[in-house]
Amino acid sequence: MTAEAAESAVEKRSMRREAHISAHTDVDAVALWLREFQSSPQTWRAYRKEAERLLLWLQRRSEALSDVRRDTLDAYERFLTDPQPAALWQGPSRPRYAPQWRPFRQPLSAASRRQALVILQGMFAWLVEAGWLEHNPFRLMRDKRRRMDNRSERIERYLExxxxxxxxxxxxxxxxxxxxxxxxxxxxxxxxxxxxxxxxxxxxxxxxxxxxxxxxxxxxxxxxxxxxxxxxxxxxxxxxxxxxxxxxxxxxxxxxxxxxxxxxxxxxxxxxxxxxxxxxxxxxxxxxxxxxxxxxxxxxxxxxxxxxxxxxxxxxxxxxxxxxxxxxxxxxxxxxxxxxxxxxxxxxxxxxxxxxxxxxxxxxxxxxxxxxxxxxx
CATH class of the missing domain: 1.10.443.10 (Intergrase catalytic core)
Structure with missing residues (x-):
């Protein structure tokens, strides 16, 4: 899997009333969302990483962003806990154009999973406002505050x-x-x-x-x-x-x-x-x-x-x-x-x-x- 594979991620267009952005695929729509953060390169890279991971995962399932439901989020969160098969998803850091590039270095910690979902929640909210998607499945999370609030737990990843x-x-x-x-x-x-x-x-x-x-x-x-x-x-x-x-x-x-x-x-x-x-x-x-x-x-x-x-x-x-x-x-x-x-x-x-x-x-x-x-x- 290469970074370029994201460009072919699920190009089917979902049924929607009217889009307010000039996009033909999910990748186009996500790229327009990312453009909002181009003045902050560090934020842009972090957001691109999480969006790319989700698009690649959906591609493996032959699904589009419009197919994401409440239970899809649970499945994706489980996937982030241990991306499998490891040979396809995990590997040491490599340039994004290299054949050995993988989306993950290792399974994500609980804090990293929460951060990923926080970013994706914002992405879905923007895509709904843009008319690209009809609903934001994150709004259906009853325990949303606990799961999405990355400030709720005491820091544990430090050296004594x-x-x-x-x-x-x-x-x-x-x-x-x-x-x-x-x-x-x-x-x-x-x-x-x-x-x-x-x-x-x-x-x-x-x-x-x-x-x-x-x-x-x-x-x-x-x-x-x-x-x-x-x-x-x-x-x-x-x-x-x-x-x-x-x-x-x-x-x-x-x-x-x-x-x-x-x-x-x-x-x-x-x-x-x-x-x-x-x-x-x-x-x-x-x-x-x-x-x-x-x-x-x-x-x-x-x-x-x-x-x-x-x-x-x-x-x-x-x-x-x-x-x-x-x-x-x-x-x-x-x-x-x-x-x-x-x-x-x-x-x-x-x-x-x-x-x-x-x-x-x-x-x-x-x-x-x-x-x-x-x-x-």
Whole structure:
């Protein structure tokens, strides 16, 4: 299966009264929906991925978007849990034009499945308004709020502080001079990447798009200027450790320790030290580093270091925000760092209440029942 296969996905036209868009196939209609997000490349790519997956799945069933019913959504959600046959649907990251390209890297987690359905819900709503579809099956979900609200659960995909500290200590050890300049460069890049991700909590696409001149200084304080979701610009305080990491990384590149405001060169570089890196390359680099850390920390029990095998790039953002919350950063500042539109989204990173609940419930013991003092009931 190739990405181009989506172009032939179910071209039968459903019966409809009148379409308000110039489309002849489901693929045409979805492309027009995606055009609404072209000003935000990261959002566009995420939405295209979910729409493409659904269209390819429907193609295998010889169905169109107009055939999607309430029970179809349940079947699709089950499919996302474990896309089968795996050889057809799952595989390592590849360019979309490559024969080895697959729609999934692996089965989706519960949070990723919810996010996929949230995106598709919006797509169906738009297609109904456009007159391309007659109904939105998502409206029939009685438990819609629970299933579609991706803000409802506490964040769990992060590294606990003790594991992060061991992992960072391993990352922080430079290679032997005998290893050569190439090994030193790869180590310096990996160290900077993970330090940057931990200290400033960027999204993967924001790391790819970051430039040296995005670090600016005002009144003696450094800020990181970032354009995030929805093409919204924000500024995040840069802690001293981040400036030290940046200075080390720039020295590795043969640059002065502090960036200039007009420096538009990539922040993270390819092995040639000049070009930037792409999303897929960065994703693989982070996953490979997590797995290498799992192997290197073999003095820890497997259960303790197991999260390193499962971790994806977004775990870095979750880890950064969770640890900031645990360090006592106020919710309003945490939300600004995360660049969340809603405080309840950020509140998922607050684990203190759960920890206190657990502490108090620990006093509830099986052998603590002699309330009368004389052994009687």
């Amino acid at each position: 502080r003790t594991l992060w500290q061991r992992f960072w200590a391993w990352l922080d050890v430079s290679p032997s001079p005998k290893a050569g300049n190439g090994a030193y460069y790869r180590w310096a890049r990996r160290r900077f990447l993970f330090g940057f991700a931990y200290l400033l909590a960027p999204r993967l696409g924001e790391i790819v798009q970051a430039r040296m001149g995005d670090f600016i200084q005002r009144e003696g304080r450094w800020w990181w200027r970032v354009v995030g979701k929805g093409d919204k610009q924000a500024e995040v305080p840069v802690p001293p450790d981040m400036m030290k990491l940046l200075a080390d990384w720039r020295r590795t590149l043969g640059m002065s320790p502090q960036p200039e405001p007009d420096d538009t060169t990539p922040l993270l570089r390819a092995l040639d030290g000049r070009r930037g890196v792409g999303d897929n390359q960065l994703y693989r680099l982070i996953r490979e580093t997590f797995r290498a850390g799992y192997q290197a920390l073999d003095d820890l029990p497997k259960a303790k270091r197991a999260p390193l095998q499962q971790a994806t790039p977004h775990w870095l953002r979750h880890t950064a925000l969770t640890h900031q919350a645990q360090a006592g950063v106020e919710l309003r500042y945490l939300a600004s760092t995360a660049r969340h539109a809603r405080l309840d989204t950020t509140a998922r990173y607050l684990h203190a209440e759960a920890e206190e609940w657990h502490r108090q419930l620990a006093h509830h013991q099986l052998g603590d029942a002699d309330t009368h003092g004389d052994g009687t009931l």
